[in-house]
Amino acid sequence: MVVAYQAPKEQHKIENPYQVALAQYDRAARHLNFEDSIKEYLKYPQREFTVNFPVRRDNGQVEMFTGYRVHHSTVLGPSKGGLRYSLAVDLDEVRALAMWMTWKCALVGLPYGGAKGGVVVDPKTLTTAELERLTRRYASELIPLISPHSDIPAPDMGTTPQVMAWIMDTYSMTVGYSVPAVVTGKPLNIGGSQGRNEATGRGVIIIMEEALQQLNMYPANTIRVAVQGFGNVGSAAALHAHSLGYPIVAISDVTGGVYNAKGLDVERLYAYAQETGGVRGFPDGDYITNEELITCDCDVLIPAAMEGQLNERNAAHIRAKLIVEGANGPTTPDADDILNDRGIHLVPDILANAGGVVVSYFEWVQDLQSFFWDVDEVYRQLERIMRKSYYATEGTAEKHNVDLRTAAQLTAIQRVADAVKTRGFYP
Ligand code: NAD
16 A cells, blocks of 8 residues: 655745655656556655764863764665755755755666765864764764665765765774775775866766757857855866856855956965855955845856755846756756746756766775776766766657756656666565
């Protein structure tokens, strides 16, 4: 018997990312013809893990923190997905991100299921020693779940290669030998991969160029790009696009944004943001808010910060002709409808930002084989997978006469559903 799905009770805020993920799922699954039991099964996270744990601050006081790890699916392989350190982390956000990881890995053909984790913390409020203690304690709470063959974390918002190094070390100390393949996104000197840091942003730009070609938008020096978010994804995307000759007219982060119609000097802005903690106050441009960045005068918009940024309040005012989603879940379903009606070409997150997990997969393969590739090989294989996935998704969109998000999701859902059917329901 199939039991009807009930929305989770934890919270009901508008644009709850999990409700967004479920709405997208329903939209895509409608086009697929597979058993209701499988359709229902794939809506649920397979496992949800909540941990409450103490961390000693440098002043000797002990504070409690809450963390999560959700495995949405392990049908196609071990679960894979990032860890987020942010005050906005909650169970529904982690559920949504885990589900999107399942579709992302399936879409680009990786032998992984989907997971995500996070700790409710603003890492900027911790000293390095406190961050290390928090990470090691959270990692030790995750030991029953993670391993190279069951669940492999990676960086996401608020976490870094150093955080991955502490997790790898904590796991290795527990089992008694070094296990680099338990996390990806590690520093190079302990088994990281060449090109992993830049992989997500680089992948975003590979996809942007494919879409521009399809839309007959060229040459590069006439295509004005705006990027929201200047962290791992946003900065790598902006720096790479800048190096290819695209004028980057606007960039923002949590401190605000900066606009220059002639194009920003992205390398200088990057150095400035590293030094001052944000892009705000950069002298060679005008200050804009994050909301103004979304609707600024540009040709390509790359949201690369967080969920829900393109919504029913601003979608009608977006001026870009192409949107490439660097962030996960930056567009709400209402905004999707408005953008589709307006004929704006949108490349969805699970395709556009898959470069990160693709190179994470390369890192895992290299760690398991103890055989490391040079950066040219990493980039060559990354490009191959990203371009192939873009054209497969375009083909599906044409075949089903749907937008790219629905096409990407239905391609992925079909692959996971086929695997469920072949494996059967246990027992
Ligand atoms: P990050 O922590 O390195 O950077 C986040 C950026 O967003 C920072 O510049 C921060 O200032 C900015 N930001 C935070 N809150 C903001 C707000 N309210 N308004 C505007 N800007 C804000 O994180 P990241 O790894 O670059 O991740 C960004 C997005 O990309 C997330 O949605 C993440 O899930 C997604 N993503 C990351 C990877 C990866 O490999 N790191 C891979 C795929 C997708």
